[in-house]
Amino acid sequence: MKADNSAIAVLSIADDSHRRASRGSLLAGVGVLSFSGSLPATALAMRGFDPYLVAIGRAVLAALVAVICLRAAGAPLLPPRAHLRAYALIVLSVVIGFPLFSGLALAAGATTAHSAVVVGLLPAATAVFAVLRAGERPRPLFWTACAAGALSITVFTLTRGTGRFAGADVLLVLALLSAAVGYTEGGRLARETPGWRVISYALVLAAPITVPVTAVLAVVTPQEPSAESLAGFAYVGLVSMFLGFIPWYAGLAMGGIARAGQIQLAQPLLNLVWAWLLLHEEIGAATIAAALAVLACVAVTQASRRRPGVGT
Structure with a gap:
């Protein structure tokens, strides 16, 4: 009887873990849907505003909302000192x-479709940082798929240009690495702190930099605001910089950083749809083929991961 009870307890724990992971994946999916409009919205915003103003100013708009939310919840405006490094x-x-890097890449001539494909390796990059910072241990097949994805992106960028990486591609890689670091750190913190507070604290901590820089840029840069540029700026400030992170960080914390992070494999294709509809x-066929190649490679990385509790 005791053995039966132990088996039932194990099954119950496994079932709870599966449900939690499923909820995490669902929340991450909502975050990905929110982020998928970021590149097209950035391109729209830059039709009326300087790229630097769009990149930094969006954080100021989001910080205003973050302060309101923190105050309304009665939460402190600053995080615990022990987590300041993260x-x-x-x-x-x-x-x-x-x-900044993604906006400058678009300003340098990269289309949103091209940018979406290059940034399509973000789930794999996030998984790498999850290994380094969160102790997850994917199987060898995982790394094989990551390498295949990197190769597909390399071929895509070289065949689309002059046979070498352009400056915009370097900026996109920097954007990719930046997001991977931020997603990993945020996912780790969201295990203890609600996701909305994680991004809120980050925005408040950045305010001493973003507010004065935005003020200066608003004075010294040319501006030709229009309905579409204002809409794009509002989207990247409210959705991309704040609202999207609420389900995203919660999903990473619940579903595991590497596993839930792979939901972002759908983002390149969603980006392509938005670029087609809005811009x-x-x-071209090469862009679609590259996006599908990344989709396949990252899908393999997810399928090859060990289950929670077995080295992940």
């Missing part, structure tokens, strides 16, 4: 790094 990494990576960009 929050500093989030500030440098997803609050400043990704918006009327032409999407």
Whole structure:
């Protein structure tokens, strides 16, 4: 009888773990859907505003909302001192790094479709940092798929240009690495702190930098605001920089950083759809093929991971 009870307890724990992982994947999916409009919205915003102003100013808009939310919840405006290092990494990576590098890549001539494919390796990059920072241990097949994805992206970028990486591609890689760091750190913190507070704290900590820089840029850079540029700026400030992180960080914490992070494999294809619908960009066969290759490679990385509790 005792053995039967033990078996039931184990099955119950496994079932709870599976449900929690499923909820995490669902929340991560909502976050990915939110983030999928970021590149097209950035391109729209830059039709009326300077790329630097869009990249930094969006964090100011999000910080205003974050302060309101923290105050309404009665939460402190600053995180615990013990976590300041992790929050500093989030500030440098997803609050400043990704918006800046991705925006400059678009300004340098990269289309949103091209950018979406290159950034399509973000789930694999996030998994790498999950190994380094969160102690997860994927199987060898995982790394084989990552290498195949990297090769497909390399072939894509070289065949689309002059046979070498352009400056925009370097910026996109920096954006990719920035997001991977920020997602990993945020996912780790969200295990103890609600996801909305994680991104709120990061935005508040960044405010002493983002607010004065935005003020200066608003004065010294040319601006031609329009309905579409204002809509794009509002999207990247409210959704990409704040609302999207609420389900995203919660999903990473519940489903595991590497596992839930792989939900982002759908983002390149979603980006292509938004670029076609909103920006009327032409999407060639090579771009679609590269996006599908990344999709397949990252799908393998997810399927090859060990189950929670067995080395992950």
